[in-house]
Structures are given as C-alpha cells and as structure tokens.
Amino acid sequence: MGKAIVITSGKGGVGKTTSTANIGTALALQGKKVCLVDMDIGLRNLDVILGLENRIIYDIIDVVEGRAKLHQALIKDKRFNDQLFLLPAAQHADKNAINEIQMVDMVEELKKDFDYILIDCPAGIEQGFKNSIAAADDAILVTTPEISAIRDADRIIGLIEQTPIQAPQLVINRIRKGMMEAGDVMDVEEITRHLSIKLLGIIFEDDEVVRASNKGNPVVLDPDHPSSQGYRNIARRILGDTVPLMTLKEEKVSFWKKIFGFGK
Amino acid sequence: MKSAVSLKGTQEGYQLIIQSSASLQDVYDELESLTLQMKKDSHAGREIIFHVKTGQRELTDAEKDKISEIVEDDYFKISSFESEVMSLEKCLQWHKEASPTLEVRTVRSGQIVEAEGDMLLIGVVHPGGTVRATGSIYIIGELKGIAHAGVSGKESAVVVANFRYNAQVRIGDNVHVIEKKDQPKDENADTTEFVYVNDLHIIEISSLENLKTIRPELGKHAGGIYNG
Numbered sequence A: 001m002g003k004a005i006v007i008t009s010g011k012g013g014v015g016k017t018t019s020t021a022n023i024g025t026a027l028a029l030q031g032k033k034v035c036l037v038d039m040d041i042g043l044r045n046l047d048v049i050l051g052l053e054n055r056i057i058y059d060i061i062d063v064v065e066g067r068a069k070l071h072q073a074l075i076k077d078k079r080f081n082d083q084l085f086l087l088p089a090a091q092h093a094d095k096n097a098i099n100e101i102q103m104v105d106m107v108e109e110l111k112k113d114f115d116y117i118l119i120d121c122p123a124g125i126e127q128g129f130k131n132s133i134a135a136a137d138d139a140i141l142v143t144t145p146e147i148s149a150i151r152d153a154d155r156i157i158g159l160i161e162q163t164p165i166q167a168p169q170l171v172i173n174r175i176r177k178g179m180m181e182a183g184d185v186m187d188v189e190e191i192t193r194h195l196s197i198k199l200l201g202i203i204f205e206d207d208e209v210v211r212a213s214n215k216g217n218p219v220v221l222d223p224d225h226p227s228s229q230g231y232r233n234i235a236r237r238i239l240g241d242t243v244p245l246m247t248l249k250e251e252k253v254s255f256w257k258k259i260f261g262f263g264k
Numbered sequence B: 001m002k003s004a005v006s007l008k009g010t011q012e013g014y015q016l017i018i019q020s021s022a023s024l025q026d027v028y029d030e031l032e033s034l035t036l037q038m039k040k041d042s043h044a045g046r047e048i049i050f051h052v053k054t055g056q057r058e059l060t061d062a063e064k065d066k067i068s069e070i071v072e073d074d075y076f077k078i079s080s081f082e083s084e085v086m087s088l089e090k091c092l093q094w095h096k097e098a099s100p101t102l103e104v105r106t107v108r109s110g111q112i113v114e115a116e117g118d119m120l121l122i123g124v125v126h127p128g129g130t131v132r133a134t135g136s137i138y139i140i141g142e143l144k145g146i147a148h149a150g151v152s153g154k155e156s157a158v159v160v161a162n163f164r165y166n167a168q169v170r171i172g173d174n175v176h177v178i179e180k181k182d183q184p185k186d187e188n189a190d191t192t193e194f195v196y197v198n199d200l201h202i203i204e205i206s207s208l209e210n211l212k213t214i215r216p217e218l219g220k221h222a223g224g225i226y227n228g
Helices: A016-029 A060-064 A100-111 A127-134 A147-161 A177-182 A188-195 A207-214 A226-238 A255-260 B024-041 B061-071 B088-098 B208-214
Strands: A003-008 A034-038 A084-087 A116-120 A138-143 A169-175 A198-204 B005-010 B013-018 B048-055 B076-083 B101-104 B112-115 B119-125 B130-133 B137-143 B146-149 B159-162 B167-171 B174-178 B192-197 B203-207
Touching (some): A016 A034, A016 A207, A034 A100, A100 A116, A100 A127, A138 A147, A147 A188, A188 A198, A198 A226, B061 B076, B137 B146, B146 B159, B159 B167
Parallel strands (some): A034 A116, A138 A169, A169 A198, B112 B130, B130 B146, B137 B159
Antiparallel strands (some): B005 B013, B167 B174
C-alpha cells in the first residue's frame, strides 16, 4: 500500500511542479515506484518538465469521466524502467471538472500499485487545492524565502490543520545564499520557526534547474548540481534516512583559482 | 402541614417565601387568600413592596406574571423574584461570560479564533490571523495579526499583549494600528502593554502599570448573575 503526498504552497511560482518532478524522480532513483499526479487542470506543466508532453493520450478527466481506464492514462517515463509514471492533467477542462470523492477513489486505486503518489497541487486554495489535499496522507509545503510566499504558506498550514493530514513538512526553495547571508531575507531557521513545522529540506537557487527543466530533464538526474543534491536529500529524508542539512556558506573562489583558473 | 406561602418581615421589607415542594396551584390559592387577608388588614394609602423568594424553584416568566397578577394592586408591589437555583442554560451562559477561554495554539493567516467573554491566548497570532472575543483579550506570546476585543460593543474591554510587532488592535468599533518600523534595540525589553478605549472613546495604548488604575474592575469577578 503506497503513500500519497501532496506538494502544495498556496502562492504560485515557488516551485511546486519543479519540486514534484524532482522529488518524484529522486524517489524513483532510490528504487521506489512513483506516480506523479498533476492536479493543475487547465494549466498543466508537470508533463512538460518531465519531457512527456507529446506522449499524453488520456488525462485525468478522461479517467474521471470514464473515457479511459486509469492504467491507460498513466504515462511511463522511459528513463526509469517501470519506476516513474505520470497521470497528466487535462488542458481543456478546469479545476471543477473533478471532485474530492473522485480524487480519493483514484488515489486509493493508485496506492495499490505504487509506493509513492505525489500530487502536484495547483496554486490557490480553491477546488483544485481541495481536490489535491482530499486524497493525501502527507503534505509537503514548498515556499521561497519571500515574505509573500511565507504568508501564503502559513495560510495553507492552517487549512491543512483542519484536515486529518498531519502537519506538512517544509521545503524552502530558491534560496539565494548571498541575500540570506546578508539578512535581506528571512533565513532558514527563522522561516522554520515562524511557520513552526518540520523542515524537510532546502534547495538553493540554481540556474541549472530551469535549464534542465526546459530540456525536459529534471535537474535531479544530474548529481553534480547543488539543487540536485537538495532534492536527493529530500527524497532520502522521505524514505526515513537522516541526512544533514546542506550548508549555507558561499564557496569563496580562491585567489589562485581566479588568476590561474586552478588551485583550491 | 407547612403552608405553601409564608410572609416574613425583614429590615429590607416584606418577603413572600414560596415553598419549593408545594404545587403551583396551592401556591396560587394560598397567595390569593393571603393577599386578600392582607389587603383587608393593611392600612390603605401606603405602598407595600414584596420580595418573592422561591427557594429551590425557578419560576418561568409566565408563572411570575401570574403571581404578580394575584398579588399586585395599587398599593401592593413585587420588587423582585429570587431563587436559589438557576436554569442550566443561564448558568452556562454566565459561566461562559465569567470565565476566560484559554486557547493554546498558533493562529495562522486566515484563521479566526473566537471566544465569548475574555480570552487568554498562549501562542502566536501570525500576520493575517485574527483573535476575537466579546470580552478582553490577553496574549502570552506574540501578536502579529489582529486582536479584536469587545466584539459586540463592550468598550471597557482591553487587549493586553507584547506589542513588539506590527499588528492591529480593535476594541468594539475602534481600530488601532501598531507599527513597529524597527525592532526595539534591546531585544529583551519587555514591551507588554495594553490597549483600551478612554473616556473620549479614543483608543489608546498604555503601559501595564496603569491597567489597574484605568480598569479597576479587571481581575475581580464581576459577581454572579442578577437573578430576576
């Protein structure tokens, strides 16, 4: 029996979809069977980031309305042998095309076959959000160090508190080391204390995330980048490992390296 | 047999004591004959006030009206009814108003925590969160959102909190915006203060030592319920 985890944030643009793709991929790399469910009906993106856009035949609404069986709508990611699947959102419908009960039924069905079901929640707190959390056992809350994202995150925690889901775990995304060190934004500890939930992981701002996503390859596939490491650590923590938090210290480019291009 | 109604004269005036074990019909009958007797005996021209004690019986409004109807005339008046018991409903209402509600929680953005009577909150009110009480609000923790005391118009309510952060305080219809541009230099400085509405109906903030002077009634139980 698998576990359904909703990835949510309240505010848009903080990296829910990117995080879903990367955490899902990282879990698949750890040998788990993972299904990603895109709930952003009408504005789907998860398929694009995973590079599966042109392989969609049926979508979630086709399943709900009986035009397709659940297993027909699942898209297999060929990079992993039978480890990672995507249930894409519909592009031609809106968030009200599905309700909480249908969502719960569908996720229960998926739990039989998968270890982890990651639900990519749309921004906002309307029907799309309600559908997404209805079926979840756990929640991951993505925020950035910006005050607006933190405020929305606070609101989301309050809403999740009213459901049987236990308190969400926090992912702080797009951390700019320089700004955080200079005190221009709240630091990791402050954010965690303010929201008073458990910290699951931090991801540093990294151009490579966008570059990789644009190519349809989640950044986590390339282990050399700090953001990739961040997502891998999150996946390991979800699996129950204890992994130390990545350090904030900006690596100083040494004098010799600057001059000669080598050295430490 | 003990009579259903007895008359007693005290320093405060006359008391009509109604036996709680007697049937209502007996009470009415005896009241009728008693008042008839008294009206015969009494020196006309002087008003006599009765205070009705019903003991272990809580009379309904209709029953009270009936008794008033029997007893009262131009000279005989009933000033009040008093019983030693109260209805559960009234009791719970009184309990609610008299005892502060204790909340131990974080009030997050978008959440509203309400209480009838006074509220004691132990926790943090995050920006965008609201605490509301018909009485006063006391916060142990941080107030960064909205505290609304005296929601149903009780302007004597106060809000006591550590006003170290940007926040908003409302008492009744009055609004006060607290703006702390910078954190106080001394991190440990105690900034616990209270907000109240003064005699000119203007909302004001004052330091804690003035609380007892400005609101002497706080900290005492306002007393039981007026049982009339």
